Structure formats: C-alpha cells, structure tokens
Amino acid sequence: MKKELKVKVQSCRIAVIEDDYTLGNYIKSFLIQEGFEVDAYSSGKVFLDKEEEHKFEYGLIVSDFNMPEITGLDLFNLMYEKGLLNNIPFLFISAIADQSEITDIIRDKSVLAVDFLEKPFKLFFFRNRIKMMLKLKNYRNILQNNGWEGENC
Numbered sequence: 342m343k344k345e346l347k348v349k350v351q352s353c354r355i356a357v358i359e360d361d362y363t364l365g366n367y368i369k370s371f372l373i374q375e376g377f378e379v380d381a382y383s384s385g386k387v388f389l390d391k392e393e394e395h396k397f398e399y400g401l402i403v404s405d406f407n408m409p410e411i412t413g414l415d416l417f418n419l420m421y422e423k424g425l426l427n428n429i430p431f432l433f434i435s436a437i438a439d440q441s442e443i444t445d446i447i448r449d450k451s452v453l454a455v456d457f458l459e460k461p462f463k464l465f466f467f468r469n470r471i472k473m474m475l476k477l478k479n480y481r482n483i484l485q486n487n488g489w490e491g492e493n494c
Contacts (some may be wrong), residue, residue: 353400353475354378358388358416359434360408368403371464385411389419397425401474406435430454430474434462454478
C-alpha cells in the first residue's frame with residue numbers, strides 16, 4: 342500500500358512588487374484575506390532598498406515584469422546572482438502575452454520555482470498558482486529534512 346505524502350500550504354510572508362498602485366493593493370488585500378502576511382512595494386528598486394535590511398525573509402515573491410528602473414526580470418536576476426532564490430519561489434505577473442523572454446533567460450537557472458501569470462488574471466488561478474508554488478517549496482523542505490541532498494527539486 343502506497344503512503345501518500347500530503348503537504349499543507351502554510352501561511353508565510355509574501356512580497357508583492359507591482360508599480361500599478363491599485364493592482365498592488367488589490368493583490369495585497371486578496372493575499373491577506375487568504376491568510377498571508379504581505380509586504381507591497383511600488384518598484385523593484387524600492388523592494389531592493391528596503392529588503393537589504395530584512396534579509397529577504399519571504400516565502401514567495403510576486404513581481405510585475407514591466408516596471409520602471411528595475412524590471413521584474415532584472416530583480417529576478419539580481420536575486421539569483423546573490424543566491425536568494427534557492428528557497429524562494431518567484432511568480433512573474435504581466436500583461437505581456439509572450440513569455441519567451443522570461444523562459445529563455447531563466448531556463449538554465451537552478452531555482453526552486455519560477456512561474457508566469459498573464460494579466461488580467463482570475464483570482465482563482467492566482468490563488469492556485471500561489472498554493473502550487475508554496476507546495477513545491479514545502480515538498481523540497483521535506484525532502485531536504487529527510488536526507489535528500491540533490492541540488493534541484
């Protein structure tokens with residue numbers, strides 16, 4: 342008889358980086374209603390400036406792709422270079438329908454989880470994407486806590 346591994350999505354702190362103030366607050370409010378702690382930032386630069394102090398203690402990062410100063414992709418690459426995405430899933434949200442630029446750049450990077458959700462999106466799909474990414478993180482943690490030493494999950 343197979344033993345099924347069930348992983349519950351626990352509440353965690355999520356960073357939302359969105360330059361559209363209305364959308365950023367909407368996402369923040371929704372995630373708070375879902376039981377998450379949420380910090381919202383108006384740009385990748387503001388996020389990086391403030392988070393240097395907090396050591397990037399997030400369970401998940403949700404970032405717009407197209408933003409002034411530092412794009413979501415720039416932010417992803419900076420965090421990757423600093424080794425900050427080993428255990429933090431990263432969700433891009435964007436009105437850009439062509440995901441090829443994102444997939445071409447992140448394809449060879451060893452990170453926990455990266456995904457893309459096209460705007461506008463339904464909250465049902467957004468919630469499911471968040472839960473799926475956090476489950477992946479939890480599965481990886483369970484494997485590592487049980488002696489798994491692989492680099493990628």
